[in-house]
Amino acid sequence: MAGPSRTSPSADTVSATLPLGVHKITPKTHLDRPLEPQHASRWEWRYKTAVVTGDIGVIVLGALAGGLLGLGNGSTGVWASWYLAGAVTLLMVACVATCGAWDIRVLGQGSEEFGRVLRGVVLGAVVLGLVGLAFELTAVRPWVFGIIPVIGIVTELLRYGLRRMVHRRRRQGRCMRTVLAVGTASSVAELITRTRRAKYSGWTVTGVCTPDGRGLDGENHVLDVPVVGDLDNLPLAVGLDQYRVVAVTPTPELAPKRLHRLAWELEGSGAEMVVDPGLMEIAGPRLHVAPVDGLPLLRVTEPAFTGIARVLKTVVDRTVAGTLILMLLPVLLAVAIAIKADGGPVFFRQVRLGQGGRPFPMVKFRSMVVNAERLRSDLLTANEGAGPLFKMARDPRVTAVGAWLRRYSLDELPQLFNVLTGSMSLVGPRPPLPEEARGYTPEAQRRLLVKPGMTGLWQVSGRSDLSWEESVRLDLRYVENWSMALDAMILWKTIGAVVTGRGAY
Structure with missing residues (x-):
């Protein structure tokens, strides 16, 4: 009928x-x-199917790898690793699903998708670890500290790859x-x-x-x-x-x-x-719903510039900076030799303003002629920079070696020493010159609430191609919504910006 x-x-x-x-x-x-289930578009359901299939595939392959390696066999029998493989598969699928990592509303956008995957992985590791502790099963250790973290990393990378695919299609007007x-x-x-x-x-x-x-x-x-x-x-x-x-x-x-x-x-x-809600550039951890007698009120907390999260950021900054200096030591020496062969000093020191407007000497590899600062006044009429910035796409003061260094941001590498000593951070607003800061509006002054960074939203969004207003807006977005997840996303995107050289001159 x-x-x-x-x-x-x-x-x-x-x-x-x-x-x-x-x-x-x-x-x-x-x-x-008729509308499709939950009213989602066909491409959304295809995308969700790909995500779910990929996640389950990674979990199954990780569990199979653990079983083949015999992780957890020991004195408990040769089949123990396969029992654990089956248990880990079911546990991880359940935890990822429970944490909402397959919710179609978060797929392909924002950091929430990656956060939910991370929560699912951590939940799975904690549950398995607690079970092992309760029943004194030492066999679960290699799974908790080895297989499950690897599953999490591969899953996040797979999600990122799928998102990049969707973003490419969106640039074409699809999806x-x-x-x-x-x-x-x-x-x-x-x-x-x-x-x-x-x-x-x-x-x-x-x-x-x-x-x-x-x-x-x-x-x-x-x-x-x-x-x-x-x-x-x-x-x-x-x-x-x-x-x-x-x-x-x-x-x-x-x-x-x-x-x-x-x-x-x-x-x-x-x-x-x-x-x-009309609260421009404020989102994420600062927005909370506080109901009063059934009336949902949007509570906006102050940006957090202190506390455990900031201590963690400082530890990560200095640890990563120190590690990168050691890893890149051959590159640093090669660049120094190239600059010295081109004539003049290797390093260029310039006073910039840090957190709270405190001045500090920022170090870079020299990419311009020695008297570049004195020549700047003669080039003011050719300034292409927005707002108080001085920028020229074809600056005659840049040396041949300096042009190559700027192209791939190699001239910024000595700033790792600024990060190591605490005057800068890996991620943050652009460090301004004192004369630039004197012309700041009250809104732009908020950039000085946090440490300046080697990279930031301005770096991954166009760098010198941005207007002054756009660069201020991006820096304020970072200041207002800082989180470790945002730092991780910016660092990841910086790799692509540096490799392609977008907006670098």
Whole structure:
């Protein structure tokens, strides 16, 4: 017996409710097809299938490797390692699933995906270790401290590889989530600009709803994105076009009760509602929901610049810096010899401002002629840098050896000694010159709340190709949302930025 058919409002009905001159919604051919499970797109389910299959494959292969190596056999019998292999497989699959590492909402974006995988791996190791401790099973040790960590590392690398594949497709306009942006024309324009700039996020704004149903200057579009209605017919627009995301930007006309009602109306539509709280560049560990009598309040904590996390960051900085100096010693000597053969001193020392505005001598390999500072005043008219920065793509002061060093950021390597002595960090805002800091706005002054870094969000996002405003915005994002996970992500991306030489001159 056939079930009731799904019907949608006609295009004529929708167009009749829209203000004059507003884009007319045309129904799409896929409307009569049922939504997929959890309303996810086909590519999302294919991606999730690839992730789950990859994770389970890594876990199984890791367990098989442990079994073949006979880990845990000892005096407990030759089959002990295979029993452990089976137990570890089931345990790791259960822990990764329990920690939400396969939640389709976190796959392919942000650091939360990697964090959940890490929590699953740690949980599996802890559970297995506690079982071994409770029953005095020393056979689990090589699994807890060997196989499971390797499984975690390979799983994270596999996830990263799959994400890179998705990001490449998103740069081509594929694997995107369609977004209906809701809010004032100006706030919607900001969202459109950001999604276009960060295509890797997977959002593409294809429709706009504004309070009066019009765009900027009364037009029927915002930055070439059509206005499909006003706030009153928003649910109808969502039902026709089946947007994956409804992004609500700060809008005075959207009172809390109306926003709550909108959330109810979107239930079952296949669209996920996302609300911008209007707190620019603040996210992650600083945002908390604190309900009061059922009213969800967004609590914003102060950025943490002290405590155990900062101590850990200092330990990691100095340990990694010392290790890299020892590992790169042949490279450092080779570069020093090349610079000396080119004439002049090997190192260039310059006063920069560190945490709290305290000056310190920053060390670099010399990449310019000896009297470069005196020649700078003669080149001010050719300055290509944004804001207070002085930059030239073809700076005549750069030596032949220096151009090559700058291309691959080798001139920055001596800053490892600054990290080792504590005046800099591996990751942080760009260390400014004193004359640059004198022109800082109050917002830019917040860059001095933390130690400057050898690399940062500015380094992995374009370096010298960035505008002054963009570099300040990225540094402030780092200051406001610092975490060890963010540091790890920036260090990983720095490798790619250095190898390709993007924005380096």
